[in-house]
Amino acid sequence: MKTLPLLVKREYWEHRGGFLWTPVWVTGITLLLTVLGLVTAEVFRSRADVRVGFSLDMLRQDIDAKDWANAGYGLDVVQFVFGALPCIGLFFVLFFYLLGTLYDDRRDRSVLFWKSLPVSDLATVASKALSAMFVAPLIALAVSTLAYLAFLVIVGTWLSLHGLNVLPAIAASHPFRTAWRMLLTIPVDALWALPAIGWLMFWSAWARSKPFLWAVMLPILVVFANWWIGVLGGPHFAGVLDVAKIVGRLLLSVMPGGWMSLDAAGMARDWMPGHGSSGSEGLLAPERLLDVLASANLWIGVAGGLVLLAAAVRLRGRRIEVNV
Amino acid sequence: MSAIVQARGLSKSYGTTKALDAVDFEIDAGRIVGLIGPNGAGKTTALKAILGLTDYEGKLEVLGLDPHTQRTRLMEQVCFIADVAVLPRWLRVREAIEFVGGVHPRFSREKCLAFLSHTKIGQGMRVRELSKGMIVQLHLALVMAIDAKLLVLDEPTLGLDILYRKAFYESLLSDYFDEQKTIIVTTHQVEEIEHILTDLMFIRNGKLVLAATMDEVGDRYAEVMVNPDKAEIARALKPLNERQVFGKSIFLFDGVERSRLAELGELHKPSVADLFVATMKGTYA
Numbered sequence: 001m002k003t004l005p006l007l008v009k010r011e012y013w014e015h016r017g018g019f020l021w022t023p024v025w026v027t028g029i030t031l032l033l034t035v036l037g038l039v040t041a042e043v044f045r046s047r048a049d050v051r052v053g054f055s056l057d058m059l060r061q062d063i064d065a066k067d068w069a070n071a072g073y074g075l076d077v078v079q080f081v082f083g084a085l086p087c088i089g090l091f092f093v094l095f096f097y098l099l100g101t102l103y104d105d106r107r108d109r110s111v112l113f114w115k116s117l118p119v120s121d122l123a124t125v126a127s128k129a130l131s132a133m134f135v136a137p138l139i140a141l142a143v144s145t146l147a148y149l150a151f152l153v154i155v156g157t158w159l160s161l162h163g164l165n166v167l168p169a170i171a172a173s174h175p176f177r178t179a180w181r182m183l184l185t186i187p188v189d190a191l192w193a194l195p196a197i198g199w200l201m202f203w204s205a206w207a208r209s210k211p212f213l214w215a216v217m218l219p220i221l222v223v224f225a226n227w228w229i230g231v232l233g234g235p236h237f238a239g240v241l242d243v244a245k246i247v248g249r250l251l252l253s254v255m256p257g258g259w260m261s262l263d264a265a266g267m268a269r270d271w272m273p274g275h276g277s278s279g280s281e282g283l284l285a286p287e288r289l290l291d292v293l294a295s296a297n298l299w300i301g302v303a304g305g306l307v308l309l310a311a312a313v314r315l316r317g318r319r320i321e322v323n324v
Numbered sequence: 325m326s327a328i329v330q331a332r333g334l335s336k337s338y339g340t341t342k343a344l345d346a347v348d349f350e351i352d353a354g355r356i357v358g359l360i361g362p363n364g365a366g367k368t369t370a371l372k373a374i375l376g377l378t379d380y381e382g383k384l385e386v387l388g389l390d391p392h393t394q395r396t397r398l399m400e401q402v403c404f405i406a407d408v409a410v411l412p413r414w415l416r417v418r419e420a421i422e423f424v425g426g427v428h429p430r431f432s433r434e435k436c437l438a439f440l441s442h443t444k445i446g447q448g449m450r451v452r453e454l455s456k457g458m459i460v461q462l463h464l465a466l467v468m469a470i471d472a473k474l475l476v477l478d479e480p481t482l483g484l485d486i487l488y489r490k491a492f493y494e495s496l497l498s499d500y501f502d503e504q505k506t507i508i509v510t511t512h513q514v515e516e517i518e519h520i521l522t523d524l525m526f527i528r529n530g531k532l533v534l535a536a537t538m539d540e541v542g543d544r545y546a547e548v549m550v551n552p553d554k555a556e557i558a559r560a561l562k563p564l565n566e567r568q569v570f571g572k573s574i575f576l577f578d579g580v581e582r583s584r585l586a587e588l589g590e591l592h593k594p595s596v597a598d599l600f601v602a603t604m605k606g607t608y609a
Contacts, residue, residue, distance in 0.1 A: 006426040013419050014412070110412035113463075116378060117427050118399040317395075320377055 003119060007127030008135060015131075018093035023086035023140040027147035030085055034151060038158050048062050072172025075152075079175060080284070082148040083182045086140040087256040094193075094254040098200035101128040102312060103211045106322045122317040125205075129197050129309060133190035137256060141186065145179055181284040187299075188289050189256045195301040196253035198308025205315035209323045219247040249301055259292045325470035328474055328506045329352050329374055336369050343369040343526035345530035347380065353473070354503035359510045360596070361605055365526055369511045370527065371478050374508070375404055376451035387473060402430060403467045406475035407483075411459055413452035417445055424466050436469035439499070464492060468500045475500070477509040481516075489513065493520055518596045526603050533603055545599055547592040548575050548585045558588050565602030576602045 012019055102125070105111040113123070156166040202217040226243050227251050230236040252258060292298055329351040336344040343366045351357055361367045370572045372378040374386055376395030384391060389398045411420070417440070425431045429505035451459060460480065467475065481489040497520055501507060511517055524541055526534035536544065550558045550573045559566070561584070576594055577585060585591055594602075 003427050006423055009417075010423055013416070014414055105412065108412065112377075112404075112406045112410040113412065115395075116375070116399065116402075116404045116406075117424065118396050118429075119427050122394040256414050284602070318379065 003123055003254050004127055004130075007119065007123060008131055011128060011131040012135060015093075015097055015136075018097055019131075019136045019139050020143070022089045022093050023143040026086045026089045027082060027144050029293045030082070031147055031150055031154065034154060038154070066169045068172045071169035072174070075169060075173035075175075078099065078151065078315055079145075079148045079173070082144045082151065083141060083178075084257070086144050090136060090140050091252075091255045094136060095196075095200065095315075097136070098128075098132055098197055098254065099204050099211050099215060101201055102316055103206035103207055104320070106320060111320055115320070121164045121313050123315045125201065125309060129201065132197055132254070133193065137186045137189060141179075141182055148175075154182070178284075181286065184286060184289055185257065187286060188259060188292055191298055191302050192259045192292070194305030195249050195308070196251060196305075198305035198312070200251040201312045202308045202315070205312040205319060208319075208321070216251065219250060223247050249297075253301065259298065261293075262292060262295060263299060326353075327351060327385075328355075328387060329508075330385045331373075331382065332384075334370070334373060334384050335381040336366075336373060336378065342530045344373070344380070347527075347532050349525065349529070349532055349535055351506060351508065351523070354504050355522045356501065356507045357523040357525060358511070358514070358517055358521040358596070359508055359525045359527060360514055360600055361510075365527045366530040368478060369530075370506065371404075371476055371510065375402065375476060401472055402474045402476065403470050403472040404478065405460075405463050405480045407479045409459075410452045411463055413450070415451050416447075417448040417449050417451075417462060420451075420462065420466060422448075424470070428470055430471040431466075432469045432471070436465050439465040439468055439495070446498055457484050459587075460484060460488060464495065468495070473505060475505065475507045477507065477511075479511055480509070481511065481513065488540055489516055493517060496520075514597045514600055515595065522597075524596065526600065528604055541596075541599070542593055544579050545594050546577050546580070546582065546585055547572075547594040547598065548577065549588050549592070550574060550575055550589040554588050565598070565605065 105114060150169065152166075156170070159166045200211075200215055203211045207214050223244050226236045232237070327350045329349070331347055331349050334344055334347045335342065345366075347370070359367050359370065369378065373380045373384055374391060376386075376391035376398055379392055386398060386399050391398055414558060421433060421436055425433050425436075425445075437472065440462070443458065443465070445454065445458055445462055445465075451462070464480075470570075481492050484492070493516065496507070509517060509521075521538055523537050524534060534541075545564075548558065549569075552571065552573065555573045558573065558575045561575075561577060562578050563577050565576040567574050572589075575588075576598060582591065
């Protein structure tokens with residue numbers, strides 16, 4: 001049976017807008033702004049007869065090998081930024097997607113149609129979790145990679161019009177390595193996101209109305225109550241920050257690359273040009289991912305997420321009605 | 325033939341209200357059963373229990389399976405159409421066919437397309453672009469292409485005009501139903517399905533008040549049109565119901581000998597609707 005792939009496809013059909021068109025719009029607008037920027041530069045140059053091309057001419061004259069390497073590193077960073085841009089959109093898409101997964105079809109009663117087919121609740125919940133973990137991020141990465149290629153063509157064409165050959169810079173960059181490293185972050189993102197996926201889907205299956213309020217307000221109230229009881233001197237969890245951290249993991253972990261907060265300083269240092277032998281060596285280095293994979297924070301979250309997902313499967317089996 | 329559905333002491337409560345109160349029934353293969361009852365009588369609860377969509381007390385077996393714990397396996401043999409509004413509005417016709425065909429081992433794509441070719445429904449259309457009648461046509465096309473043993477219909481024609489309603493039951497009878505299949509249907513438009521039913525079940529306040537084949541119903545119940553002079557005699561025979569038409573009284577009798585009734589006036593087979601009204605008297609009082 002091909003039930004699970006079809007269920008995932010079903011999710012894509014329903015959420016094409018969020019999964020595909022959101023990254024397309026985000027990267028498309030970025031490209032548009034790039035083109036607008038280039039056009040503006042050209043227009044000002046010709047109108048005021050100012051030689052904006054001046055710096056380009058300078059570049060042409062005294063570029064040496066080190067400069068090309070730096071330019072290549074710059075391109076790697078641009079590629080990374082292209083990959084990161086849709087992630088902001090992806091956070092919102094995934095957050096609301098997950099909150100709706102097990103609620104929206106109950107609200108419009110189409111759950112009765114889905115439940116009239118021989119599909120288990122486990123397969124249903126799994127297909128929705130997998131879509132959030134892999135399908136949406138993979139589409140976003142594919143779209144942003146294509147957008148980066150388009151960016152190279154646009155900027156390369158513009159520079160060559162000014163007599164500057166951009167190919168050495170591209171040759172000095174590492175597009176495959178960067179793409180591969182961004183691809184490797186997807187499974188880490190997926191594991192990191194599991195507590196939030198479980199949390200949001202649990203309330204989506206549980207709520208008879210307004211899953212957003214349950215999923216968001218409840219933990220915020222808990223943090224606030226804990227702090228308040230603490231102020232009054234009552235029994236509470238001493239580390240307010242820890243409680244807030246847990247709540248943050250439950251709500252915000254669907255942010256791609258959220259695990260970077262584990263070692264933010266180290267990550268930033270690695271990205272500095274000139275660090276190590278070659279500038280871009282440290283960018284999303286696989287060793288960093290291994291560090292994350294070795295952290296207790298990640299695996300405790302995975303365990304919690306799986307428990308919540310199991311609860312969501314059970315709820316899916318018994319809760320069909322909503323309060324309209 | 326063994327029973328398709330078997331219920332013993334089936335009960336379900338919502339808070340203090342008993343939606344189903346220790347109901348026993350059996351449905352055999354090859355029947356078309358009308359489950360009729362007033363609003364809130366427990367029809368939908370009974371169907372939900374059969375479809376594994378709710379938990380319950382008592383014993384219930386559908387096709388030899390426990391609907392609540394073996395729902396996934398059960399749904400390979402059982403189809404259902406709740407009312408018109410349950411197909412998701414974003415779904416395209418093409419996607420619906422691909423999806424059902426992919427997850428359902430007994431789905432025939434050819435049958436579905438053949439049925440759709442008689443409608444105005446296009447492959448690329450979304451459900452939200454279809455009229456209510458077309459949505460039901462689509463749903464019916466999907467369901468009729470599945471070789472299921474049991475089809476459950478819960479108010480399938482709610483809100484449709486009479487053309488669609490007639491066409492719905494006609495295709496169901498001519499293109500779908502055979503002696504291997506069983507259909508359970510609930511509706512408020514009793515008159516429209518009366519002629520296709522083989523069995524009748526009346527449900528009231530969570531209890532089964534009548535469960536009989538249509539033949540038995542015809543034998544048991546009789547309607548007599550009585551002139552005013554014989555009305556008192558008729559009343560003495562304890563009719564279920566009495567109503568006045570053109571100065572005559574029409575009495576509905578349960579299990580009174582035909583010969584005695586024939587003396588009182590003209591004998592009729594009661595319509596299911598009249599029988600229903602008589603049986604449910606005082607439900608909302």
